[in-house]
Amino acid sequence: MRYNVSQLLLSPTGTSSKFQIESDSEIEDILVLGGLTVSMYKMHEGIWVDILGQGKMEATCSRCVNEFEYLVDIQGEQQYISVLDIDPNQGLDVFLIDDRHELDVQELVRQSAIVGDNVKKLCSDSCRGICAQCGIRLNDSVCECVERTTDPRWDALIELTKGEI
Structure with a gap:
C-alpha cells in the first residue's frame, strides 16, 4: 500500500x-x-x-x-x-x-x-455464553444445572433477613 x-x-x-x-x-x-x-x-x-x-x-x-x-x-x-x-x-x-x-x-x-x-x-x-457452573456452551446445548436466581455471595444476608421482615 x-x-x-x-x-x-x-x-x-x-x-x-x-x-x-x-x-x-x-x-x-x-x-x-x-x-x-x-x-x-x-x-x-x-x-x-x-x-x-x-x-x-x-x-x-x-x-x-x-x-x-x-x-x-x-x-x-x-x-x-x-x-x-x-x-x-x-x-x-x-x-x-x-x-x-x-x-x-x-x-x-x-x-x-x-x-x-x-x-x-x-x-x-x-x-447466551457459557454456564457458570458446568461450563457448557449455552448456544449449542442446554445444561442440566439448576439456575440460581441470586448471587451465592448474598446467601448469608438473605438468611439474616428471613424472619425479620
Whole structure:
C-alpha cells in the first residue's frame, strides 16, 4: 500500500488525489476488504491522507469463547511529512514520506482498524455464553444445572433477613 506522491508534492497546496484499492489485502491479522478509499491532499507541510473502508478480523467471543470473524470499519486520517523536511534529532512520532517520495498507508490502516474495533466482542447479539457452573456452551446445548436466581455471595444476608421482615 505504497504510493509515489512526487507529483502531488510538487503541486499547489489544496491539490488532491484519490485511489481505490480494489483487491483484498492482509495487514497482520486484519483482512482489508477491496474498496478501501485513500484520499490525499497536498498541504503547506506534507500530505494529509484520509482512508475509508472495511476489514475483517478474527476474535474470541466474550461470552461463549468461540472464535468468529467480524467486520470492522476502517476510517482514519493522518498527516505525512517528507523525511527531507524534518530534523531527525527532533524525535517526532509522525508518519513519513520516504526519500523516494513514497508514503505507505499500511500502518495508518492497521491503527485505524484497531481504533474502530469493539472492546467487547460478541459472536452475535443473542449469544447466551457459557454456564457458570458446568461450563457448557449455552448456544449449542442446554445444561442440566439448576439456575440460581441470586448471587451465592448474598446467601448469608438473605438468611439474616428471613424472619425479620
